[in-house]
Amino acid sequence: MELKKLTIAEFKKIASFVYEKTGIHLEESKLGLLSNRLRKRLRALKLDTFNDYFKLIQSKEGYEQELPHFLSAVTTNETYFFRNEKLWEYFSNDLIPNFIKMKGSGSKAVRIWSAASSTGAEAYTAAILLRELLPNFNSWNVRIIGTDISKNVLDAAKAGVYNTYALSKTSKERVERWFKPVGDDFELKDEIKKLVTFQFHNLRDKFPNGRFDLIFLRNVLMYFDNKMKKQAITVVSDALAQGGHLIIGDVDPIRTIPELNEHMKLDYIRPGTYFKPGVNSKESQAQKQLVTK
Numbered sequence: 001m002e003l004k005k006l007t008i009a010e011f012k013k014i015a016s017f018v019y020e021k022t023g024i025h026l027e028e029s030k031l032g033l034l035s036n037r038l039r040k041r042l043r044a045l046k047l048d049t050f051n052d053y054f055k056l057i058q059s060k061e062g063y064e065q066e067l068p069h070f071l072s073a074v075t076t077n078e079t080y081f082f083r084n085e086k087l088w089e090y091f092s093n094d095l096i097p098n099f100i101k102m103k104g105s106g107s108k109a110v111r112i113w114s115a116a117s118s119t120g121a122e123a124y125t126a127a128i129l130l131r132e133l134l135p136n137f138n139s140w141n142v143r144i145i146g147t148d149i150s151k152n153v154l155d156a157a158k159a160g161v162y163n164t165y166a167l168s169k170t171s172k173e174r175v176e177r178w179f180k181p182v183g184d185d186f187e188l189k190d191e192i193k194k195l196v197t198f199q200f201h202n203l204r205d206k207f208p209n210g211r212f213d214l215i216f217l218r219n220v221l222m223y224f225d226n227k228m229k230k231q232a233i234t235v236v237s238d239a240l241a242q243g244g245h246l247i248i249g250d251v252d253p254i255r256t257i258p259e260l261n262e263h264m265k266l267d268y269i270r271p272g273t274y275f276k277p278g279v280n281s282k283e284s285q286a287q288k289q290l291v292t293k
């Protein structure tokens with residue numbers, strides 16, 4: 001039996017389910033795309049109607065199995081190492097020297113969260129740079145967490161094996177230093193892998209173990225409506241330590257949308273970067289100057 005397009009009513013039912021579970025907002029303009037993608041899923045699952053599919057995803061097990069397919073129908077997991085070169089220059093030239101200056105004589109602990117990490121390239125890029133730039137690296141306590149809503153990408157992140165596309169912006173020297181070839185792909189060396197852990201997290205929920213020095217929240221807000229964007233901003237802002245930085249990325253929707261700009265309680269530093277002031281305002285001003293100079 002040839003399946004037609006989703007009807008508007010079916011689309012709305014699925015879209016509201018996706019929204020409830022993930023915060024991802026599906027515009028009606030996605031109806032054709034979603035129909036095509038779901039048709040493939042129906043064939044793969046040997047289901048006859050969209051309604052059967054809807055029933056399946058409403059069960060706990062069906063939802064867990066289908067979530068990655070849903071997500072790839074409506075978002076992209078696109079990510080690669082050193083995505084947005086300018087940002088990583090800022091990370092290397094300002095943020096890491098800031099860590100060294102502020103923490104070098106204290107706890108020497110650095111906590112980073114890559115929220116919506118996809119397959120882990122962002123978290124591991126941070127790990128590589130910290131490994132290269134922190135002086136006397138073994139005296140530092142570095143903890144990097146990558147989180148995502150999709151189990152498939154988290155499994156790939158844990159495996160740490162990447163194709164040449166994911167490494168297209170990584171220098172040959174770095175690939176040779178930090179990866180080992182596996183067939184046509186490249187696997188991160190344990191020295192870097194062990195710095196990063198991956199776990200499930202939905203950006204609509206509070207993150208339990210907060211107090212991060214740096215949080216990346218890049219290339220995910222665009223899938224959310226303003227309500228969910230605000231929720232995600234609150235979740236990451238709450239998880240930042242005082243004196244910590246939030247990196248939204250170069251496509252920063254916050255400054256251009258008054259409702260979001262008003263909601264953002266962190267200080268703006270530079271395009272896509274925000275700062276959480278400390279209790280001691282003098283100290284936090286010094287930190288802020290250090291990174292903005």
Ligand SMILES: C[S@@+](CC[C@H](N)C(=O)[O-])C[C@H]1O[C@@H](n2cnc3c(N)ncnc32)[C@H](O)[C@@H]1O
Binds near residue numbers: 122203
């Ligand atoms: C385009 S990738 C971004 C990867 C990486 N941050 C980067 O910029 O390269 C978007 C990721 O957001 C994840 N995602 C979508 N909705 C989410 C949610 N509610 N909570 C956590 N992750 C979510 C998707 O599974 C996908 O892996």
